[in-house]
Amino acid sequence: MIAMLGQHSGSVGFSIALHVAIVVALTASFRWSFSSRVTAMPAPIQGVLVDPAVLQKEQQRREQAQRKQREALEQQQRDKDAADKRERDRVAAEQRQKEQAERDKQEKAAKQKAEQEARDKQAREDAARKQKEALAAKQKAQAEADLRAEIAAENARLEAERSGVLDEYVRAIQSAIENKWNKPLSAQPGLECRVNVVQLPTGDVYDAKVDAGHCNGDEAVRMSIEAAVKKASPLPKPPSQAVFERNLIVTFKPQI
Numbered sequence: 444m445i446a447m448l449g450q451h452s453g454s455v456g457f458s459i460a461l462h463v464a465i466v467v468a469l470t471a472s473f474r475w476s477f478s479s480r481v482t483a484m485p486a487p488i489q490g491v492l493v494d495p496a497v498l499q500k501e502q503q504r505r506e507q508a509q510r511k512q513r514e515a516l517e518q519q520q521r522d523k524d525a526a527d528k529r530e531r532d533r534v535a536a537e538q539r540q541k542e543q544a545e546r547d548k549q550e551k552a553a554k555q556k557a558e559q560e561a562r563d564k565q566a567r568e569d570a571a572r573k574q575k576e577a578l579a580a581k582q583k584a585q586a587e588a589d590l591r592a593e594i595a596a597e598n599a600r601l602e603a604e605r606s607g608v609l610d611e612y613v614r615a616i617q618s619a620i621e622n623k624w625n626k627p628l629s630a631q632p633g634l635e636c637r638v639n640v641v642q643l644p645t646g647d648v649y650d651a652k653v654d655a656g657h658c659n660g661d662e663a664v665r666m667s668i669e670a671a672v673k674k675a676s677p678l679p680k681p682p683s684q685a686v687f688e689r690n691l692i693v694t695f696k697p698q699i
Contacts, residue, residue, distance in 0.1 A: 596685055599683065599684075599685025599686075600685050600686060602685070608682050608683055608685075608686055609686045611682060612679070612681045612682060612686050613693070615679040616640075616675075616678050616679055616691070616693055617693060617694070617695065617696075619675040619678060619679055620638075620668070620671050620672050620675045620693065620695060621671070621695075621697050622675070623670075623671040623672075623674035623675045624667060624668065624671035624695075624697060625667055625670070625671070626667070626697075626699070627663040627664055627667050628663075629660070629661050629663050629664055630660060630664050630667075630699060631659075631660075631699070632699045633659070633699075634659060634660050634664065634695075634696065634697060634699060635658070635659060635694065635695070635696045636653050636654070636657065636658035636659070636660055636664070636665065636668055636694075636695045636696075637653070637654040637657035637658065637692060637693075637694055637695075638651060638652070638653050638654070638668060638669070638672060638692070638693045638694075638695050639651070639652045639653075639654060639690070639691075639692060640672055640678075640690070640691040640692075640693055641689065641690055641691075642676075642677075642678055642689060642691060643689075644687070644689075645677055646676070646677035646678040646679065646680055647676050647677045647678075648672055648673050648675070648676035648677070648678065651668075651669045651672035651673055652669065653665040653668050653669055653695075668695050672693075
């Protein structure tokens with residue numbers, strides 16, 4: 444019995460001790476939780492008094508800083524605009540220089556072309572003048588030569604006339620024409636006609652025409668005389684070239 448009481452008393456003591464331990468643990472946990480909640484609470488805000496003059500001074504300092512910043516930006520923009528303008532002016536100046544150089548080049552080329560054209564024109568004019576002068580000199584020399592030849596021919600002709608050679612030549616032509624003449628029935632004694640004869644240097648007759656104003660024969664007579672001149676071609680050669688004439692005037696006066 445006593446043993447059982449002893450065992451019961453031990454059990455009660457152990458149970459009390461266990462409950463005490465639980466209470467202590469709960470108490471410690473509550474305190475730690477409360478302490479944590481108290482520590483996490485924010486600190487109270489404390490008010491600070493600020494001097495308005497300090498605020499105004501700070502505001503002025505900020506405004507001054509902003510103004511300086513704006514001025515710096517504006518100055519930077521002005522510098523950039525000035526640099527851009529200088530660059531545009533430089534490019535424009537280069538363009539003007541190029542255009543002026545091109546104009547100078549074109550003007551120089553035009554001047555050289557005009558000078559060359561003037562030289563060519565002067566050369567052509569000089570050549571034409573020299574050619575004209577040479578032609579004039581040649582014509583003058585030819586005219587002088589022709590004149591001398593005419594004078595010489597006239598002198599030879601006069602000499603031939605004085606010597607009777609021209610009369611012989613004319614009589615030979617007249618005789619040749621009369622020998623080839625077929626007298627028409629209308630031909631009358633005393634017939635006399637002037638005949639214009641054109642001959643070549645070989646004596647061949649190129650043309651023959653009776654001058655109706657210097658002929659007392661009718662149309663049949665005139666035609667017969669012209670036919671006789673052509674039949675007599677070539678005409679007798681002159682005894683001297685001094686008496687040769689391309690255009691002859693022959694008096695046809697046959698014996699009927």
